[in-house]
Amino acid sequence: MIDRNSPVTDEELHAFVDGELRGDRKEAVTAWLAVHPDDAALVGAWRSQADSIRARYGAVAHEPVPERLKLDQVIRRDRVNGRSWAAMAAAAAIVAFVAGGAAGWMARGAAAAAPTGFDTFTAEALDAYKLYVVEVRHPVEVPGSERTHMTQWLSKRLGSELRIPDLQSIGLNLVGGRLLPGPTGAAAFYMYEGPSGERFTIYCTNAAVPETALRYKSGEGFAAFYWVDDKVAYVVSGPADRNRLEIVTKTVYEQVDKTGGRKS
Amino acid sequence: MGFEKGAGLATFRQNVEATIPALRRYARALTRDSDIADDLVQDTLLRALRSEHLFHGGDVRSWLYTILTNLNRNRRRSLARRPMLLPIEDNDAPDLAGPEAGGRDIERALATLVEDQRHALLLVVLEGLTYREVAEVQGVPIGTVMSRLARARVQFKNYLDGERPTLRRVK
Numbered sequence: 077m078i079d080r081n082s083p084v085t086d087e088e089l090h091a092f093v094d095g096e097l098r099g100d101r102k103e104a105v106t107a108w109l110a111v112h113p114d115d116a117a118l119v120g121a122w123r124s125q126a127d128s129i130r131a132r133y134g135a136v137a138h139e140p141v142p143e144r145l146k147l148d149q150v151i152r153r154d155r156v157n158g159r160s161w162a163a164m165a166a167a168a169a170i171v172a173f174v175a176g177g178a179a180g181w182m183a184r185g186a187a188a189a190a191p192t193g194f195d196t197f198t199a200e201a202l203d204a205y206k207l208y209v210v211e212v213r214h215p216v217e218v219p220g221s222e223r224t225h226m227t228q229w230l231s232k233r234l235g236s237e238l239r240i241p242d243l244q245s246i247g248l249n250l251v252g253g254r255l256l257p258g259p260t261g262a263a264a265f266y267m268y269e270g271p272s273g274e275r276f277t278i279y280c281t282n283a284a285v286p287e288t289a290l291r292y293k294s295g296e297g298f299a300a301f302y303w304v305d306d307k308v309a310y311v312v313s314g315p316a317d318r319n320r321l322e323i324v325t326k327t328v329y330e331q332v333d334k335t336g337g338r339k340s
Numbered sequence: 341m342g343f344e345k346g347a348g349l350a351t352f353r354q355n356v357e358a359t360i361p362a363l364r365r366y367a368r369a370l371t372r373d374s375d376i377a378d379d380l381v382q383d384t385l386l387r388a389l390r391s392e393h394l395f396h397g398g399d400v401r402s403w404l405y406t407i408l409t410n411l412n413r414n415r416r417r418s419l420a421r422r423p424m425l426l427p428i429e430d431n432d433a434p435d436l437a438g439p440e441a442g443g444r445d446i447e448r449a450l451a452t453l454v455e456d457q458r459h460a461l462l463l464v465v466l467e468g469l470t471y472r473e474v475a476e477v478q479g480v481p482i483g484t485v486m487s488r489l490a491r492a493r494v495q496f497k498n499y500l501d502g503e504r505p506t507l508r509r510v511k
Contacts, residue, residue, distance in 0.1 A: 125497065129446055133466055145364070145382055147353055
């Protein structure tokens with residue numbers, strides 16, 4: 077049964093072009109387009125866009141795969157490559173963090189509703205970005221395998237006892253950490269990675285205020301939760317998937333919560 | 341293309357290997373530079389091989405697209421903070437016409453898109469992923485994928501309609 081008068085939404089037009097509509101709605105859209113030339117023209121334009129994109133790039137998939145991309149080559153060169161995976165991952169992580177992640181949203185978020193102390197924090201994060209983006213190939217870093225050493229080192233530098241959260245239970249491995257300049261001398265930065273290469277970071281530093289509520293901020297493609305607890309500010313940032321980030325944040329929060337006992 | 345739980349290492353690697361041509365296509369369209377594209381694919385493969393113990397079933401192809409998309413986003417972030425270096429090309433030559441001109445037009449139209457919109461558009465129209473698969477790759481709800489796609493198409497059309505009228509005539 078086709079209801080020619082049932083209005084067709086823009087979403088359905090896109091779904092129609094992309095073959096995502098069920099049979100009955102497909103017929104309804106076809107009928108709709110027959111009497112709505114403007115929509116028909118739009119659909120035509122989108123199809124032609126898709127055709128042009130496929131015409132431009134489709135042939136790449138038929139090119140012979142270059143030697144360096146053959147799997148056995150990738151594996152072989154990975155084995156002889158002296159650089160440690162952790163070092164590379166940490167380097168990439170720092171770029172992700174300082175360039176696009178926390179620094180970005182903190183810059184935008186600083187003006188609005190930022191608790192006292194976060195302005196400085198923001199500035200410091202941006203300075204960190206400027207400093208490390210050029211040092212991407214030579215990051216000073218500690219791999220996640222040296223968790224104990226990293227805990228001691230960063231605790232000493234920040235002057236407060238830190239705990240590096242263990243997020244294995246939610247599928248995130250500790251890539252590593254490093255020291256960054258913070259508003260009151262130093263900030264600790266930890267990087268975690270999930271199975272698909274998605275990254276979450278924790279930035280913590282001494283804060284001027286004793287405590288704040290948990291706050292949420294989302295930027296383009298990134299989001300973060302931040303709070304201050306017992307004069308330590310925490311920023312947990314990651315891809316803009318609020319539910320997942322909440323789970324990560326909750327796990328972090330439970331582990332760093334001062335009232336919940338300590339371990340390192 | 342599906343990867344069955346419990347299937348061996350060999351199957352996993354075969355599935356990865358079989359996806360390489362499509363990954364190259366996606367990366368080429370994303371970066372519009374063959375060397376950068378192949379670097380991205382190489383990093384994706386490296387990452388996939390190193391993380392294969394973390395892969396617990398699901399679709400290998402979607403997983404590889406996810407890794408590549410994430411790596412590209414990271415790459416773009418690091419580039420965004422550097423001075424932009426553009427190759428000097430004389431492809432603005434007024435006598436340029438034919439399919440080559442159209443191809444450049446497509447590249448430029450893609451270049452005007454916001455990153456997440458470009459990912460969504462290419463995954464759907466070039467790679468043939470379903471909205472649901474793209475939602476998983478991008479880690480967002482399907483509604484977000486659809487709005488990214490819609491905005492990408494508007495922007496793409498505006499670019500072709502408005503900014504390059506002379507090239508449009510030759511089609």
